[in-house]
Structures are given as C-alpha cells and as structure tokens.
Amino acid sequence: MAKFDLTSRMGQYLDRHLVFPLLEFLSAKQIYDENELLQGKLDILSKTNMVDYAIDIRKQLYPLQEVPESLKNRRAQVVAQLHELQNEVSTILKLMSNDEVMKTMETMKDSKTLLNYLTKDYDFKIELMDGMYRLAKYRYECGNYSVSTSYLYFYMLVMPSTDKNFLNVLWGKLASEILVQNWDTALEDLNKLREFIDGNTFSSALQLLQQRTWLIHWSLFVYFNHVKGRDLIIDMFLYRPHYLNAIQTMCPHILRYLATAVIINRARRSALKDLVKVIQQESYTYRDPITEFLEHLYVNFDFDGARSKLHECQTVLYNDFFLIACLDEFVENARLMIFETFCRIHQCISIGMLADKLNMNPEEAECWIVNLIRNARLDAKIDSKLGHVVMGTQPLSPYQQLIEKIDSLSVRSEALQALIERKLKARSQDNRWGAQEF
Amino acid sequence: MSRFFATGSDSETESSSEEEQAPRQPAATFTFSDDEEETKRVVRSTKEKRYEDLTNLIKQIRNFKKNKDMSSMLTSFEELMRAYQKALPVIAKEENGVTPRFYIRCLFEMEEFISEVWEDKDGRKKNMSKNNFKSLASLRQKLRKYNKEFEEDISKFRENPDLADEDEEEEKEEDEDDSEAEFSAPLTLGKTEAPPDPSKFLKTPVVQERDEDDDGSEDSMDWGSDSDDETSSSDDDNQNIAYRERFLKKTTDKEEEEKKKKEKKEKKEKEKRKQRREEEEDGGGEWETVKGGVAIPSKPKMFAKDAEIDVGLVVKKLSEIVAARGKKRTDRREQIELLHELQAVAEAHNLGPAVTIKIKFAIIASIFDYNPKVSDAMKPEYWEKLLDRIMETLNMVLDVSELTISEQILEEMEVFDKPPYKIRGCVLTVVDRLDEEFTKLLKECDPHSNEYVERLKDEKKVCAIIDKVQEHLERNSVSSELCCIYLRKVEHLYYKFDPEVPKQKQGLLPEGSVSSVNTMETLCKYIYAKDSTDRLRTRAILAHIYHHALHDNWFQARDLMLMSHLQETIQHSDPPTQILYNRTMAHLGLCAFRHANIKDAHNCLVDLMMTGKVKELLAQGLLPQRQHERSKEQEKIEKQRQMPFHMHINLELLECVYLVSAMLIEIPYMAAHEFDARRRMISKTFYQQLRSSERQSLVGPPESMREHVVAASKAMRNGNWSACKNFIINEKMNAKVWDLFYQADRVRGMLSRLIQEEALRTYLFTYSHVYDSISMPTLAEMFELDQSVVHSIISKMIINEELMASLDDPTQTVVMHRSEPSRLQSLALQLTDKVNNLVDSNERIFEMKQGNFFARGGNQGGFRDRQNYNRQGQNWDRRAREGRTY
Secondary structure: OHHHOOHHHHHOOOOHHHHHHHHHHHHHHOOOOHHHHHHHHHHHHOOOOOHHHHHHHHHHHOOOOOOOHHHHHHHHHHHHHHHHHHHHOHHHHHHHHOHHHHHHHHHOOOHHHHHHHHHHHHOOOOOHHHHHHHHHHHHHHHOOHHHHHHHHHHHHHHOOOOOOOHHHHHHHHHHHHHHOOOHHHHHHHHHHHHHHHHHOOOOOHHHHHHHHHHHHHHHHHHHOOOOOHHHHHHHHHHHOHHHHHHHHHHOHHHHHHHHHHHHHOHHHOOHHHHHHHHHHHHOOOOOOHHHHHHHHHHHHOOHHHHHHHHHHHHHHHHOOOOOHHHHHHHHHHHHHHHHHHHHHHEEEEEHHHHHHHOOOOHHHHHHHHHHHHHOOOOOEEEEOOOOEEEEOOOOOOHHHHHHHHHOOHHHHHHHHHHHHHHHHHHHHHHHHHHHHHO | OHHHHHHOOOOOOHHHHHHHHHHHHHHHOOOOOOHHHHHHHHHOOHHHHHHHHHHHHHHHHHHHHHHOOHHHHHHHHHHHHHHHHHHHHHHHHHOOOOOOHHHHHHHHHHHHHHHHHHHOHHHHHHHOOHHHHHHHHHHHHHHHHHHHHOHHHHHHHHHOOOHHHHHHHHHHHHHHHHHOOOOHHHHHHHHHOOOOOHHHHHHOOHHHHHHHHHHHHHHHHHHHHHHHHHHHHHOOOOOOOOHHHHHHHHHHHOOOHHHHHHHHHHHHHHHHHHHHHHHHHHHHHHHHHHHHHOHHHHHHHHOOOOOOOOHHHHHHHHHHHHHOOOOOOOOHHHHHHHHHHHHHHHHHOOOOHHHHHHHHHHHHHHHHHHOOOOOOOOOHHHHHHHHHHHHHHHHHHHHOOOEEEEOOOOHHHOEOOOOOEEEEOOHHHHHHHHHHHHHHHHHHOOOOOHHHHHHHOHHHHHHHHHHHHHHHHHHHOOHHHHHHHHHHHHHHHOOOOOOHHHHHHOOOOOOOOOOHHHHHHHHHHHHHHHOOOHHHHHHHHHHHHHHHHHOOOHHHHHHHHHHHOHHHHHHHOOHHHHHHHHHHHHHHHHHHHHOOOHHHHHHHHHHHHHOOOHHHHOOOOOOOOOOOOOOHHHHHHHHHHOOOHHHOOOHHHHHHHHHHHHHHHHHHHHHHOOOOOOOOOOOHHHHHHHHHHHHOOOOOOOOOHHHHHHHHHHHHHOOOHHHHHHHHOOHHHHHHOHHHOOOHHHHHHHHHHHHHHHHHHHHHHHHHHHOOEEEHHHHHHHOOOOHHHHHHHHHHHHHOOOOOEEEEOOOOEEEEOOOOOOHHHHHHHHHHHHHHHHHHHHHHHHHHHHOHHHHOOOOOOOOOOOHHHHHHHHHOOOOOOOOOOO
16 A cells, blocks of 8 residues: 555655644554654654644653653743744734734735834834744744734735745745645635745746645645635646646656546546646656556556556545545546446447446446436436447437538628628728818 | 970070079089089988979979960979879878978969969950960969869968968068179079079088078068068059069069069079978978987987976976967977977976976877868877877876866966976867867778778777866866866767666666766756856757667656757757757657657657758768759868767668658558548658659569558558568568667567557558448457457547447447448538638638738748758647756
8 A cells, every 4th residue: 555655755845744634644544654653753843843742742652761851841942932932023912912903904905004004003113023924933833823824914914925035924824724724715825825936936947846846735735625626726737837847847646636636526527638648648757546547548448457447546545645535436436437438439338347347236337327327417228138238329420510510601701791891881981081081 | 404495485585594593403403413412412302302393393383474474384384283293102101192382382373373364354465475375275274173183272271371471481582682682693694503502401400400590580570671661662552462463563564674683583582592491391301200219419409408407497498399389380290299308308307297297288289289180180190199198198187186277277377396286278178179089080981991990999098088087177176167078978978879778777787886877867967957058058958868768768858858948949059959959859759669659759750851851960971962052161061060970870760760650650540531631741751752652653572661661551551461560570671770779679569569550540441431340359350459459449549539430349349330421422521621611711811901910920941951940849749848857
C-alpha cells in the first residue's frame, strides 16, 4: 500500500501544520509503523511552538521516559514571548475587541480612509502592524489558528496589497482557515491568493512556479472538502495553463486528484479527453492505478485491464486522505464509464461478461442495467433468454448526414445577407446626408 | 648580352635596355667566368635560382608595363609562366605549395594594369599600335585563364595587399634614389660592369645582415620625407596617388624626357633594391635550418655574454620577441626557435615556473601564428607539436598551485618571481583556437582515408586538454569562463554514443558510476544556471537534447525541447546554432521513431526533409551550385561551417525513417479519405516518391531504399502486411538502414508490429464496405496480431467514428453499419460540401471587406534556410510550459 502513498511527496509542498492531518490519517490507516510516524510528528513539531502537543506525543512515543526539562523551559519561553508580542500591539487588540469599531471598519472599502479613521480616532500607528503580523505568525505556530485568522483578517483590512508582507499574510490566512476547517472563507482566501500570485510579477519564473505548486497542494484541502470544489478543481488544474504546467513540471502526482475529480464529476465528461491527453504525456513520470485506469479505458480500450485497475483504485482511494470521502462515488462512476464506452462500441453484450468487467455478480449487474434503462440513460433492451443486452443504436443514414450538413446553411446565409443589407442602407444614408449638405 | 636582347623586344629604347641589365645581372653571372662569380654560384640553391628567374621576369614585366609595351609583355609573361612551372617543385618543397607572395603580387598587378588599359578605350585606340593591341587582347585572355588557378590567393591578396610593406619599400627606393643620385650617371654608363652582386650578402652572418638592414630602413625613414617633398613638387597634382600609379600616369602622359629619365633611374634603383631584399628574404629560410644546429653562436644575440640573466631580462626579451609577432617581415619559424631558446635559457637559470609558463604560452601562440591563412588548416607536424606544447604547459600550470592566469591582469601587474604568481593570458582562447584548428584539420582530410582516422585519434588528446583546462579553471571558478569551457566540453561530448548509458538504465552498472549522460547533465545544468549570454545556454540545451535523444531518453529530450521554447526563437540565432538545432531535431526524430512515436518522428523530420536540402541544413556538404546562387565569399563561409565527417548524421537513415513514418501515417489516412474531396497531403515528399514510381511504365523489383519504401506503401495499401514488412525489413534494408540503429532488432520488432497494426487499419478502411460482418479472430489471424490488440484497434476506430460499425460480443464479430451511399447520395453529399465551402468563403470575403483583414498574413518568405523553423512550431504538438525547471 505504501507504494501508492503520496504523503511524502506532498509533504514537501505543504506547511508543517498542514501535514498533521495527513499524518493523523496515516496512523489511523496503519500503513506505516506507528512509532515512526510519531517520531516524524515530533520532528515536525520541534520547529513549531506547539510545546504541549509535542509533550503529548513524546509521552506516547516513550511512555517510560520523563519529559525533559528543556521542553518545559521552552514552554515558559513561548508563553513569555507571546505576552511580549501581545503587549506590543495591545492598542490594536483593544481595537479588535471593540465591536463597534470592527463594524465601521468593515463598511470602509478603501484601506486609506480606514487608516485615516483609525489614526485619527483611536491612537493607531501603522508601525504597529508589523508587530501584529509577528503576533499572528506566533499564534499560528502555537496552534491557535482561529485567533491567527482574525488577526490576519484585520491586517488585510488595514494594509494595502502592496505591503511587503501581504503575500505571506495571504498564505497564513489560507493555512489557518484550512486548519480551522472553515471551508467557505478558505475558498475565498484561496481565490484571493491565486489572483495575487497570477497578477503579481514576482522576481523570477521559477519563484512563480514554486508559488503555484504550493497553491496547488494547499488547494486540495479546500477542493475536496468544499461543496463546489469538484468543479473548481477541474477549472483550476486542467483549464488554467499555468497550473497545468506547474503540475506537469513539478508535481505530476497531482494528476491522481485531478483524474479522480474528473471521474466523479459526471457533468464534466468533456474534460476527460483533455485529461487523458495530459495523463498520456506524463505517463513516463507518473502513473498510478487511477491514471492507468483511464489510460486502459480511453487509450487502449482494454476493458479487462481497466477492470483490474478499478479494483486497485479502490484500495488506493481508501488509503488517500483526500479521496477517501469519494470512494463510493468513484466506483459508481468508473463502472458507468466502462459501461458507457462498452455500449458505444458494442451492439450486443452478454450480461455475464459485462458483470465480470464491472466487478459485479450477474444478477446485480442485470439489476443495474435495468435501472439504467429505466432512467432513460441507455437505449437498450435485454434479451433474457440468451442473457444479452442489445443496443438500440441506429446507424447514421445518408439523409441524416445530409441534413446535418446543410442544417445551418440557410441561417448563416440569411445572417450574412442581413448584414450586407444593413451595411448598404447605412452607406446610402451616408450618401444622402452628404448630398444634403451641399 | 645577346641573350638579353633575345628576350627583350626590339622596340625598346636604349635606356630601357640598359635598365634591363641591372635586374638580369644575376642571371648573367653564368656567362661570366670570373672566379668570384663561380664561387658565388656554388652557394646558391635551386630555390634561389628559380626565384631569381621569377623575380627577374617580374621586373621585366613591370618595366614593360610602364612602357605599355604589350607585345614584349606578352612574351615575358609566357616566359614567366614557364619559369614558374619550373620552380613549382621547389616551391612545393620549400613553401609547402603555397604560391610565393611576390608572384601573386605580380599577377595581381598585371591583372589590374591590363583591365585598366582595357577600360581606357580612347587611349587604346589612339595610342596603341595594331600589334600592341593584338598582344594586349591575347595577354588579357591568357592572364585571365592563368589567374583562375590562383584565384584564391589573388583575392586574398586583393583584400590585404600589404600596403605598409609596399610603402616601406617605396620609401626605401626613394631614399636610395636620393642618396645615389650622384652615382646615377656613372651607373648608367658603367652598366656593363656588374653592380654589387646581391648574393654576396649571403656570406655575411645573419645578425649583421639584419642589423644593417635595420639601420638602412631607419635611415630611410629620415630621408624619406625629403624625397617625398621632392617628388611631390615635381608633380603636385598627383600627390595623393599611390606611387606605383603615379609612374603609370607619367608614362601614359608621355611627359618630358627629364622626368622619364629620373623615373627610370628610380626604377632601376628600386629593382636593384628589391632584388637584394628578395634575396635576403629567400635566404632567410635557408639560414634558419643552419641555425638550429649552431644554437650557441646565436645565443649571444639574445643576451649579452656577461649579462646576468634574471627574470626581468628574460621577460623583456620575451616581450621583444613577441612584439615582432604578426609583423610582415617577421619570420615565424624563427620566432618559434627563438622562443624555444629563451625557454631553455630560462630553465637553465631556474627562473621559476611562471616565466616558463609565460614563455610556453608565447610559443603556443607563435605556433598558432605559423599558419598565416585563416581558412586552411595547419600542417600536421606543427599540429602535433602544438598538442604536445599545450599539454606540457597545462601540466605545468596544474602543478603550480598559486598561479592565476587571467586577461584582467595587466602587463605591469604580472608577478613572476614569488608564489602568488600572476600572468596575463587566457587559457580559454588557446583551447578555442586549438579546437578550431582541429576541426579544420579534420575537414581537410579525406574522411574515408586512414589519415582521417589517424587525425581523429587526436580527439582524445584534445579532450584531455579540455579536461585539464577545466580543472585549472575550476580552481578559480569564474562562472563565465567555466561556462565557456563546459560548453566546449559539451560540444565534444554530445554527439558521442556512450554504451554505458543503456547499461546504466538497465541497472547493470554499479550505483555511482558516471556515464556521459550524467556528465552532460551536470555541465549543462551549470550552464543553464550561470550563463548570462543566451547563446551558450541555447547551445547547451540543444546539445543536451541531442545527447538525450542519442541515448533514447525520449521523454527527457522532448520535454527539454518543449520547455526551452527554442522552436519559436531559433530563427533569430546565428547559423552554427541553427545547424545544431537542425541536427538536434534530426536526432529527436530518430529517437521518437525508435520509441514508436511515429507522429512525433514525422513532425520532427518533416521540415528538414521537405526542402530537399537536408545536406545543407545539417551542414554535411554543399549542394552543387545552381546559377550562382551564392557568391564566392558565401561559399567560403558555408564551407567553414561544415561539420567534420565523424559528426555526420546518416542521411539515408534519416530519409528512410522519415519516409517510413510518413508511410505509416499517410497510407491509412489515404484509405480512410479515399473519396474525400478535401483530403490534404500530410507529407509532400512521400507523395512525390509515390507519384514518381506511378509514372514509370514498368516497375522493377526495388533496389534503392526509396524504392523499397514505395513498394512497401503499395503493399500496405492493399492491406498486405507481410509483403509490406518484407519490403521494409529485408537484408538490403538492414544493411543500408536498420543495422545503423543501436538495438536494431528491437527497432525491427517495433516496426513490424506497427506495420501490422496500420495495415489492419488500412484493410478495414478499404474493404469494410464489402463486408457485412467480420470475425475478429479471423482478422487477428490474418494480421498475426493478438485478439486483444485487434479489439483495441477496432474499438478505437469505432469511438473515433472512423469506422461505422459496432462489435457483437457473443459472436466476436464486427458488424458494419455503413451502407455504401448510392451514387445520388454521394453526389448530394459532395454538393453539400461545396455549398458549405461557398458559404464559408462568402463569410470570409465579407469579413475582409469589413477590414478585419489585417489580422491575417504576417510576413512571408524570409531567409531561405529559416522558413522551416517558422512552420516548425505549428506542427509540433506544442505544450507551453512556463519558465525552465532548471
């Protein structure tokens, strides 16, 4: 199972705080050695200020050992520094606790007028904002994500987007929102951040590429949890060339998520063709059961291969943090895809064979097909004596072809004629006006 | 005496015949029986003799030129030709076949003179006797014919007619003229007496001779100005005209006797002087060989005997010698000798490594200089010497730890005596020139001879030198220099196939072993990261792609090509880079073919093949000229760009791969669109081949590669895959083409599989309308394919709506749906197509009238070779990726 696990590849593009949910998930699945995972967590924590959590894990890992003094000291230090930072920006914190002020602030659109208002009425200094930024970061590092979101929200209200920390603030905000699982605002922040990255001209293409890669990974949290995420992920990953490029060059493993998103999104079948192209192009750098499933089905038309891959897909999905939620949907849709393709090619299929290809038993399969026919998704009939499904497709007759071809002709010609007439009229009018003047 | 008159013409005036004697004096020495003369004769070598003959004749010609005595000139010229013929063996021996410069000069001057006279029609008619005119015409023709042989040299001379030399010479003449003005009378009178024989100088030691010469020229400098004034006062209007021309003018104007006389005198002096000089020059070559043996006597010349030899002195001497470099009069061989000696001295006195290195660099430079021509290669013995010297020097440089060699160090800042040594110089340029010379040498050899192989063995040495320089430069690590040397290394590496690479890919080699792909990777990545000039990077990328393609790393090669966006920008780069680009594309195509990516292979190669100028585009040979498409200079430049033979890409292989891929794409397409009115050609070249074979009334069994492919295409059209395969893969084709691939069997296997598949497709396209249903097992049997493969191919065709059919699973058959449209129906369909076209074009015309016209177009045409690249971008399935990953 570990073969298809992407956590280690994803981890390098995620914030250390964002890795925790992944690790938690892994330990629940028990793919890896529990102690190794704990050690990994501890290593990650060592650079944050979440001392309490570190102590907990340490206890789990070495139940017999005492908690070392250094950690306790560290805790005291962290608390002290937090106080110090809070003192620095106490005026702002006071401001923020004042509901009235916050309300008026939200009504003001322009950061400049806001700034004037604050400095005039509330003894506010712009220099304090740096401290605010540090405090938010510190809070985040301590694990107080919700607090840090509100601080950063305030920061973004006050400061213009040209501020040097603005990008970092955006990232911080997104991370905090993800970690408090506030998906609506997270999506908003994600879009803001994307616009900022796309609109801003960073120093080099390389940096831009890096930023986009990070954004792609972080957005997975949002897209697979938000209701609208399934459409958006296709829009962003597949139809924004910059992001598609980033995926191709930096992180082809993202194709797994993209492929899954396309498969479970029945409304976006048109995206399949583009996706298959990308998958084929990258097949030498990345392949996993899900991309292989698509390849078998849409490139080689190898239904047996697709079936066996579908089987593997299930285990992969089951062990993936992001995809576990859409496992059932995936299987259902994948089956439907196999069946649809099958129907397009075949005139007559035996139910037994079909059931075999769909990983179902024959009765179940028959039931499934009957349901499909009843829902009018399929023009077919079942021959129960022979156990066949007979497709009702009619070949295209020459008459139909002819009609299809000349269908639009008259409309187009009329439109053209109208255009020319209008033009002529306009010109003759011009002439008349011109003649009157003399 | 009568001998003189035999050659000289009767129309000559007395004075001119007088003049004649002076120059011809040395030749006349044979007739004298003086003892003194006798001894002199012994000294003279054949070379001298021949040269003397030549120079005398040349002088004669000059004289006639001044008199416009065409008939005598004609005879002299003929004689000159003969004399030259005689002198040829000597020239070949002494000068390595390089035509002596004075001879070329004479030819050049004559040509100019004749064309001038010829142009001056009035003067010709008025002043010329019929006889003279006749001679002029024939002379002109003869000269023209003759000069063709020396065309190159003369054109070179024309570009660089060493004016300085000419002036100097003239100045000297003038000075002589002044100083000996008083003697002119006695001289003319006593012309029967031999003037001081120049060959006498031969006996005097070299050094003295040289000193004298120097003094003389120095004096002439002082005197020159006086004489210049004098002459300018005599004819003030012609002040600015070159001296030689002035003479001509005077004669044509037929000025007063006085002037004529004076001029004659001048001429005489000049000739005498020249003769002497030439003799000195001639002698130069000989003396040196002597000097090699007697190095000791010349040593004092370097340093005074009692002088204490230290660093400063040696460096001073070195700069003295080096200062003479590049001057016209400097003997290049002698310079090398001198430098060697200096090195010996320096080593004998233990002056430290820095001085030796400095001298060695000077030696290398002078060896480079030894070959005066830019376009020709140096002589092999010098080449070997050069290799050894450079190797020695580099070894030394590497041995000395605290040493910086850089161009930024000024002469004054050089440190020779104590450890952090600093030397002005550039190792890079040495390597660059070495590499250039190496390519030139290789190009000069016949690629099919042993000589070429022998020469090619030096490639190892050159590479070793490059490695050493790289090692040296890595110590200092100046990124721009490192980029240069890395690229140099890359360019020696990229076209070589390393058999280790496939082994490494299969994991046969132990981990950590370095193959050429790894080396390329590190070198190129460094260049990508550090290079600031776009050119180096472009070349590095291209070489990198080439190398990947060569080793079957198709995906890496493709991605690198796509990421670099070179297809869009390559037309703006310099021709050598474009050539490299073409070579890379060719190999990329071959690589795609080996990976069964037929479409990509076709797209890579189509631009190269379409023009029919593959040879030129890959710089593997010039096409024969058609109506002077290119001028002499252009041809020369193009010749310089040619690739040496061992880097060539096999053109037949290239063409075969292209044609076969075109066949695999085109034949099924043709079958599918047999009745389509709007069918378009995919590959023009392939069509041409097909058509030319169709035109033949009788088609015999295929012989050439092209005929094989055409025959195979015809077989495939009928769905006969085995015949097709036998035409493509047989002994003849194996020997010609396929065996050239690494892992040829794999390629053949791939190819036969593809032929089977495409033949199946063609078969279905062509014959589907006669079937109501076809059994898949039968098809599989027919085409010897797996049933699953057949299933997959047919499914694909159904999905893509190429085949109107569906599968019947229980019976394993393909059921055809398409009823063949009746004649009326198909006509109606065609009509609708045409009406559709009409509406389309109407709309387009309307848009055009609306003025949306400017969006179209763009400039067409452009540079002949570059047109292709524009098209390239469209064909190649472009995937824009931002930035570069490196």
